Amino acid sequence: MADSDRLTLPDPLPLARGADFWSLRLVEERAECYAVRKNVPQPPTLLLDRGAMLTAYADGGCGYAATSDLSPAGLQAALDRATAWARATAGRSLIDFRSLPRPAPRGAYASPGVDQPGRSQKEWYELLADESRSAGCDPRIVDWEATVETRTAEHRYLTSTGGEVVQRYRFVMPGLAVTAHANGDTQTRTLNGYRGLAQQGGESMLDRFAYVGSGRRVAEEALQLLLAPNCPSGTMDILLMPDQVILQIHESIGHPLELDRILGDERNFAGTSFVSLDMFGTYRYGSDLLNVTFDPTRPEELASYAFDDEGTPAEKAYLIRNGILERPLGGAISQARAGIGGVANSRADNWNRPPIDRMANINLEPGDATLQDMIGGIERGVLMSTNSSWSIDDSRNKFQFGCEWGQRIENGKLTTVVKNPNYRGISANFWRSLARVGDVSTVQVLGTPYCGKGEPSQVIRVGHASPACVVTGVDVFGGEG
Amino acid sequence: MATSSIEAYFGDVAGLLDRSLAAGEVYTCRLDAENSDFVRLNRGKVRQPGSVAQCYLRLHLVSGHRHAEQCITVSGDAGRDREPILAALARLRATLAALPDDPHLSYATDVRPSRVVRSEAALPAETIIETVLEAARGLDLVGLYAGGPVYRGFANSFGQRNWHEVTSFSLQWSLYHRADKAVKSAYGGFAWDDAAFAAKKADAREGLALLGRPARSLGPGRYRAYLTPRAMEEIAGMLCWGGFSGRALETRQSCLFRLRDGSAELDPSVSFSENTAEGIAPAFQDEGFARPAEVPLVDAGRMVGSLVNPRTAREFTLVHNGANASEVPESLDMRAGSVAAADALAMLDTGLYISNLWYLNFSDRTACRLTGMTRFASFWVEGGRIVAPVDVMRFDDSVFRLLGQELVGLTSERELLVNSDSYHQRNANSMRLPGAVVREMAFTL
Numbered sequence: 001m002a003d004s005d006r007l008t009l010p011d012p013l014p015l016a017r018g019a020d021f022w023s024l025r026l027v028e029e030r031a032e033c034y035a036v037r038k039n040v041p042q043p044p045t046l047l048l049d050r051g052a053m054l055t056a057y058a059d060g061g062c063g064y065a066a067t068s069d070l071s072p073a074g075l076q077a078a079l080d081r082a083t084a085w086a087r088a089t090a091g092r093s094l095i096d097f098r099s100l101p102r103p104a105p106r107g108a109y110a111s112p113g114v115d116q117p118g119r120s121q122k123e124w125y126e127l128l129a130d131e132s133r134s135a136g137c138d139p140r141i142v143d144w145e146a147t148v149e150t151r152t153a154e155h156r157y158l159t160s161t162g163g164e165v166v167q168r169y170r171f172v173m174p175g176l177a178v179t180a181h182a183n184g185d186t187q188t189r190t191l192n193g194y195r196g197l198a199q200q201g202g203e204s205m206l207d208r209f210a211y212v213g214s215g216r217r218v219a220e221e222a223l224q225l226l227l228a229p230n231c232p233s234g235t236m237d238i239l240l241m242p243d244q245v246i247l248q249i250h251e252s253i254g255h256p257l258e259l260d261r262i263l264g265d266e267r268n269f270a271g272t273s274f275v276s277l278d279m280f281g282t283y284r285y286g287s288d289l290l291n292v293t294f295d296p297t298r299p300e301e302l303a304s305y306a307f308d309d310e311g312t313p314a315e316k317a318y319l320i321r322n323g324i325l326e327r328p329l330g331g332a333i334s335q336a337r338a339g340i341g342g343v344a345n346s347r348a349d350n351w352n353r354p355p356i357d358r359m360a361n362i363n364l365e366p367g368d369a370t371l372q373d374m375i376g377g378i379e380r381g382v383l384m385s386t387n388s389s390w391s392i393d394d395s396r397n398k399f400q401f402g403c404e405w406g407q408r409i410e411n412g413k414l415t416t417v418v419k420n421p422n423y424r425g426i427s428a429n430f431w432r433s434l435a436r437v438g439d440v441s442t443v444q445v446l447g448t449p450y451c452g453k454g455e456p457s458q459v460i461r462v463g464h465a466s467p468a469c470v471v472t473g474v475d476v477f478g479g480e481g
Numbered sequence: 482m483a484t485s486s487i488e489a490y491f492g493d494v495a496g497l498l499d500r501s502l503a504a505g506e507v508y509t510c511r512l513d514a515e516n517s518d519f520v521r522l523n524r525g526k527v528r529q530p531g532s533v534a535q536c537y538l539r540l541h542l543v544s545g546h547r548h549a550e551q552c553i554t555v556s557g558d559a560g561r562d563r564e565p566i567l568a569a570l571a572r573l574r575a576t577l578a579a580l581p582d583d584p585h586l587s588y589a590t591d592v593r594p595s596r597v598v599r600s601e602a603a604l605p606a607e608t609i610i611e612t613v614l615e616a617a618r619g620l621d622l623v624g625l626y627a628g629g630p631v632y633r634g635f636a637n638s639f640g641q642r643n644w645h646e647v648t649s650f651s652l653q654w655s656l657y658h659r660a661d662k663a664v665k666s667a668y669g670g671f672a673w674d675d676a677a678f679a680a681k682k683a684d685a686r687e688g689l690a691l692l693g694r695p696a697r698s699l700g701p702g703r704y705r706a707y708l709t710p711r712a713m714e715e716i717a718g719m720l721c722w723g724g725f726s727g728r729a730l731e732t733r734q735s736c737l738f739r740l741r742d743g744s745a746e747l748d749p750s751v752s753f754s755e756n757t758a759e760g761i762a763p764a765f766q767d768e769g770f771a772r773p774a775e776v777p778l779v780d781a782g783r784m785v786g787s788l789v790n791p792r793t794a795r796e797f798t799l800v801h802n803g804a805n806a807s808e809v810p811e812s813l814d815m816r817a818g819s820v821a822a823a824d825a826l827a828m829l830d831t832g833l834y835i836s837n838l839w840y841l842n843f844s845d846r847t848a849c850r851l852t853g854m855t856r857f858a859s860f861w862v863e864g865g866r867i868v869a870p871v872d873v874m875r876f877d878d879s880v881f882r883l884l885g886q887e888l889v890g891l892t893s894e895r896e897l898l899v900n901s902d903s904y905h906q907r908n909a910n911s912m913r914l915p916g917a918v919v920r921e922m923a924f925t926l
């Protein structure tokens with residue numbers, strides 16, 4: 001990148017003109033998306049997204065204004081608009097912003113290998129074409145695609161109190177999906193789900209997930225599913241592989257612990273939570289084996305960072321320890337509203353949306369069981385892998401999830417492959433039936449760039465690292481035919 | 482209607498691109514811009530007020546049979562944006578050099594200009610919020626006001642110019658009684674009307690009073706049900722997730738491929754179309770192709786069409802009908818039935834009145850089987866009268882049953898439901914749907 005093409009600080013900086021405090025969040029994201037579908041290279045799409053959000057406190061109110069006009073005049077207009085909103089709503093604000101601290105954070109963050117050169121466009125297409133050729137190996141395979149999105153980002157945060165934070169990121173998100181069809185049935189198999197492989201850092205993640213060779217492997221699994229019977233129905237044990245545990249963590253731990261949901265901000269859209277403020281410190285969320293952390297420090301994980309989007313320094317913290325609920329996912333403003341501690345998770349998905357309480361990296365800490373221990377300990381159950389369906393109520397309690405891949409476990413051994421594995425339950429009971437937690441050898445560091453929430457709507461990157469887990473006495477069922 | 486400054490700006494951008502092309506090159510350029518006010522409310526007060534001014538250009542460069550797209554943010558000032566636009570063009574040229582030919586490339590060459598401008602003088606957002614907050618006094622109101630102009634433009638090197646500019650507002654709000662018991666309401670349009678808002682608020686308060694009754698918890702089982710148009714929006718939304726896509730149907734990934742193959746059918750009263758003429762989405766798609774006024778999709782319970790993007794048309798030798806790359810309906814229209822909405826409760830007799838569904842997903846896509854939750858003001862009804870609110874329940878059932886053998890009737894009145902999503906930008910999609918009475922709907926949790 002030429003120096004002249006870098007994101008630069010506005011000069012001059014905007015003038016406060018009536019704001020008691022202001023912050024400037026300058027965001028630049030660049031992305032390149034490549035795909036080879038059915039052996040045809042798809043046209044590349046490139047992105048250069050730059051913009052700024054100005055936030056102002058005035059007279060006890062707070063307002064924001066975002067703009068893609070990064071000229072000094074454009075930024076000044078945005079700050080003036082933000083200040084006008086703060087003043088106009090000061091007496092009507094849910095929060096008296098006079099009582100909140102004015103942060104002045106200083107620091108920096110960089111993804112691993114953020115400045116290392118990546119593959120060329122030609123090299124990406126060659127890799128994807130190889131996997132595409134391997135995937136289209138049978139006439140029953142009717143659609144297949146190998147994809148990758150590479151993205152770099154630079155986020156700058158400045159405050160009128162002298163704060164300045166620069167965070168630079170690099171992401172690699174490869175994907176692979178194969179659809180097979182025969183005899184009136186269609187089965188799709190993917191590599192860890194749609195955009196389920198997403199990490200910070202360089203392309204070494206392709207090796208960690210054995211991307212080379214995945215086309216043939218995934219295609220063969222899709223063909224196996226076509227021949228498989230439906231998942232059996234009944235109450236039984238389930239062995240969830242990491243690419244399904246992360247969905248379970250996300251929906252039934254991450255979202256219900258978001259403090260803004262508990263405070264009611266999301267009730268008109270994303271929903272509320274079965275968790276209430278009085279539960280922190282005492283509520284048994286799961287069995288003794290359940291240890292869940294907010295961990296922004298794992299370098300390769302998708303949502304690692306040094307500061308959140310309101311300038312709060314980010315540190316690892318336990319949310320649930322030995323099954324007992326300890327703290328919510330709430331940023332500085334929510335913490336002040338609720339009078340309870342939280343974490344640095346006030347985040348916006350881009351320059352044009354305001355920060356709200358979001359998951360970042362929410363991880364289930366490993367236990368001591370090997371995969372073989374877990375399989376061997378199940379008399380009748382199903383191994384489930386790779387989420388394909390997710391649905392949960394607005395209090396994050398009654399859920400139903402489905403997976404791409406199932407395999408029966410009978411008398412301690414993996415047996416028949418089954419299709420359309422689904423299970424349902426209630427968050428408040430489910431985690432108390434957590435019976436085995438896999439050791440570090442079973443851990444995968446995964447995540448998704450597509451967590452939706454907020455009004456106006458936002459879709460953000462979240463990371464989840466998890467081992468495989470066994471849950472007992474779960475209501476399991478399959479498809480119709 | 483006078484030309485807005487952003488429309489004039491887009492004309493300048495197109496002129497710059499026209500002058501900057503090399504021999505043999507073709508461009509298309511799409512503008513997506515808005516000046517939006519967003520005011521988030523909770524507990525009858527302001528949680529987050531703000532404004533967003535954004536302008537994106539999607540520049541698509543074609544040379545021979547090679548092509549690529551670059552999306553950039555711009556300031557909206559033609560002078561300042563000249564350099565980044567030319568830099569994007571240069572980047573695309575460099576990208577094209579290393580690409581193979583694309584056998585599925587397709588772009589519009591016949592010039593079909595259009596211009597739609599609907600921008601009435603609007604009240605300032607601050608004034609509207611004052612009205613809403615006054616109405617919320619003493620109530621637990623939570624929601625979002627979104628308003629302001631949204632711009633969509635298209636230009637290409639053949640001289641086509643399309644412009645779509647609409648200034649609108651949307652207030653989506655919920656009045657909470659307790660815990661998860663609430664009435665969800667929406668008021669949207671082009672010019673704020675205090676009387677219309679007051680009527681909406683009065684309806685919501687009526688629903689709130691019903692929520693004050695002790696709630697009933699129902700066990701798993703099959704229940705007769707009335708689905709309001711809002712609840713139907715969630716079911717139709719799932720069908721839109723690849724269901725009507727020409728590409729998904731050809732590759733058997735559509736949840737409706739059995740309907741297309743004739744191995745499943747819907748009730749003869751069920752008909753769907755993509756009704757661009759009566760929706761609010763632009764009449765041109767991202768690559769500049771014009772959309773027909775209406776594309777029939779399902780007629781009398783049988784699949785008769787699909788949404789076909791020009792790229793899909795090339796791949797499968799089909800005729801395209803102006804669909805975007807996602808092949809998702811943007812103005813889905815479901816034909817009205819014969820049940821007067823006022824008679825829906827009587828026709829339900831005893832069962833569930835479902836005002837809203839929530840968080841649907843497929844439990845078996847091939848069988849078009851969905852799962853999801855009831856949400857907001859849903860009630861138990863006996864003898865055609867509302868008896869009690871119900872606690873949230875999970876359903877798991879096939880659309881082939883719900884809108885097939887189990888369908889009792891569709892209402893003769895329909896609602897125009899404007900999509901309130903604002904991921905990346907304010908959505909311009911809508912659906913027009915009736916309510917539905919169904920004989921049995923399976924609830925599982």
